[in-house]
Amino acid sequence: MTFFDLRFILMMFINRIIKGLRRQWMIIVAISDYDRNRQAAGSSLGSWESLINPMQMMLFFIGVRVTLSLLRGANKFAAGGSTDIYFNIVAFMLTGFCIVFLFRNVAIKSLSGLKLKAPLYYSRIKPLDILLALSLNDMRALATLSLAILGVVYYFTWSFQLDSPGLAISVYLLTVMMAIGFGLSVVFLGRLNKWLVKIIKRLMQRVIIFTSGIFFATFEIPAHLRPFITWNPILHGVELFRYSINNEYPIPDISLSYLILCSILMLSFSLILYRTNESLLLVANDD
Amino acid sequence: MAILSGFVHPISGDFEAFGSLSWPLGGEGGLDSKLTIGQGFDFVSSIYSDCLEASLISVDDFFDMLHTRSIDSSTRLKDLVKEQKDFFYMMLSILFSFDIYLVPSDRSKYLMAREARPLRNLLNKQLSNSNSSSKSMVTISINNRFKREFCNRGMVLGPRGEILFHGDLEEAIAYESETVKIASETESDEIQFDIAGHLTNSDSSSDQNDVF
Numbered sequence: 001m002t003f004f005d006l007r008f009i010l011m012m013f014i015n016r017i018i019k020g021l022r023r024q025w026m027i028i029v030a031i032s033d034y035d036r037n038r039q040a041a042g043s044s045l046g047s048w049e050s051l052i053n054p055m056q057m058m059l060f061f062i063g064v065r066v067t068l069s070l071l072r073g074a075n076k077f078a079a080g081g082s083t084d085i086y087f088n089i090v091a092f093m094l095t096g097f098c099i100v101f102l103f104r105n106v107a108i109k110s111l112s113g114l115k116l117k118a119p120l121y122y123s124r125i126k127p128l129d130i131l132l133a134l135s136l137n138d139m140r141a142l143a144t145l146s147l148a149i150l151g152v153v154y155y156f157t158w159s160f161q162l163d164s165p166g167l168a169i170s171v172y173l174l175t176v177m178m179a180i181g182f183g184l185s186v187v188f189l190g191r192l193n194k195w196l197v198k199i200i201k202r203l204m205q206r207v208i209i210f211t212s213g214i215f216f217a218t219f220e221i222p223a224h225l226r227p228f229i230t231w232n233p234i235l236h237g238v239e240l241f242r243y244s245i246n247n248e249y250p251i252p253d254i255s256l257s258y259l260i261l262c263s264i265l266m267l268s269f270s271l272i273l274y275r276t277n278e279s280l281l282l283v284a285n286d287d
Numbered sequence: 288m289a290i291l292s293g294f295v296h297p298i299s300g301d302f303e304a305f306g307s308l309s310w311p312l313g314g315e316g317g318l319d320s321k322l323t324i325g326q327g328f329d330f331v332s333s334i335y336s337d338c339l340e341a342s343l344i345s346v347d348d349f350f351d352m353l354h355t356r357s358i359d360s361s362t363r364l365k366d367l368v369k370e371q372k373d374f375f376y377m378m379l380s381i382l383f384s385f386d387i388y389l390v391p392s393d394r395s396k397y398l399m400a401r402e403a404r405p406l407r408n409l410l411n412k413q414l415s416n417s418n419s420s421s422k423s424m425v426t427i428s429i430n431n432r433f434k435r436e437f438c439n440r441g442m443v444l445g446p447r448g449e450i451l452f453h454g455d456l457e458e459a460i461a462y463e464s465e466t467v468k469i470a471s472e473t474e475s476d477e478i479q480f481d482i483a484g485h486l487t488n489s490d491s492s493s494d495q496n497d498v499f
Contacts, residue, residue, distance in 0.1 A: 023337075030333035034322070041321035041363070121317035122310055124334055 031119055031133035050141045054101060062093045065215060086249045090153050095245065096214035098146040099238045103179040104208050105138045110183030111201050127281035128274060135180055167244035174263045175237045181266030184274050187281065213238040219250040226253050233262035306386030306421065307338050313377040313394040318364060324375065325360035331379060338383035343412055349382050352405065373397055381409050384416060388424040395428035431460055
């Protein structure tokens with residue numbers, strides 16, 4: 001075999017991979033459009049449905065936090081407590097919300113089993129494509145909402161700040177990777193007893209929301225209590241995201257390498273699990 | 288046929304060749320009834336874009352054919368009457384150029400109906416595509432008229448799936464009529480190709496709003 005033969009084989013192999021990836025991407029985008037269209041058809045809000053839902057939840061959270069700040073007698077535009085020094089309250093809450101809810105939405109959807117099953121009728125579509133498409137929709141909705149609200153905040157406060165855009169993008173993508181990995185792992189959990197799944201779901205929702213730093217900053221927590229929350233990799237994502245916006249924001253006990261490790265481990269484990277158990281996801285759900 | 292469709296894993300044997308495989312022709316699974324014809328078409332054409340490029344039927348022809356049955360791209364799937372629905376789903380499957388077409392028994396009966404004549408012609412056109420060397424069709428039809436029009440070889444399987452006969456179509460039909468009882472024929476005629484019936488979308492979105 002000559003060098004040119006080897007080069008030809010290599011080129012063919014690379015072409016096949018690129019073609020396969022291109023087709024995979026087209027399938028994922030098609031499913032995400034499919035899901036948005038069917039959601040829009042079933043709602044009076046139409047296409048805005050996918051944005052309005054997370055927005056109302058985000059506004060509710062911000063409302064709760066502002067009310068608490070007012071009750072404490074803090075400045076109504078500040079984050080309350082020592083966080084005031086670094087962030088406007090809306091920006092502070094938003095940074096927490098867009099990371100935590102991205103993770104939560106993907107995980108909860110997966111734990112409930114694949115609600116979107118009809119596309120599996122076409123043999124080219126696999127359960128992983130559906131999960132990725134749903135994650136893409138959540139990512140797009142939350143990213144659009146975050147950018148829009150951040151734009152509004154910057155407009156009114158006239159203080160644009162994004163110290164480390166590279167870190168912000170990396171943290172966001174690492175959270176997406178971790179969410180997909182976690183979602184893919186728990187989708188198999190959804191195959192177990194449905195009551196057990198409901199209990200885990202409820203517990204997980206509370207644990208994630210109250211330990212992920214939506215409402216608080218890690219540096220506000222006393223050092224001896226931090227280990228109780230810093231086990232949560234989403235908290236690392238949230239705090240690093242805030243740090244990427246304002247590099248003066250203190251992040252004690254928060255580490256990027258921990259987030260990277262959790263994301264890679266979670267994704268690798270879930271892909272192995274998926275590879276060996278894919279057929280389980282083609283069976284009907286009880287609920 | 289369920290194995291070929293990818294819904295069931297084979298318990299023995301192996302795949303020797305890979306090609307583009309149709310979903311069961313005229314099958315109504317896959318698309319959500321809330322979608323419009325245009326949205327459904329966009330979805331399937333994105334998934335099978337390579338098969339659409341190789342097709343002998345153009346997208347314009349596809350929509351023209353739908354117009355003859357008063358089907359518009361903005362019509363919702365759930366608003367179609369049964370005849371329109373049958374026509375749309377069959378037309379959608381025939382539009383794409385697959386290496387292997389799968390035809391379930393009930394759909395072969397529909398294809399031989401008078402109102403489906405244009406669809407039959409289009410299917411013949413796709414199967415006789417001279418640009419492609421490997422076009423095949425697999426059917427479990429018991430409709431002899433359909434078999435004689437579209438098939439050239441036949442296979443008779445036993446109750447456990449074992450091959451009883453494999454060869455020329457006319458001989459296979461003769462073998463079948465000799466060995467299989469009329470009663471069981473009638474029974475099998477009523478068997479619908481209902482694979483992947485559980486693949487339906489669920490609309491429960493309470494999980495997303497249930498925060499606490």
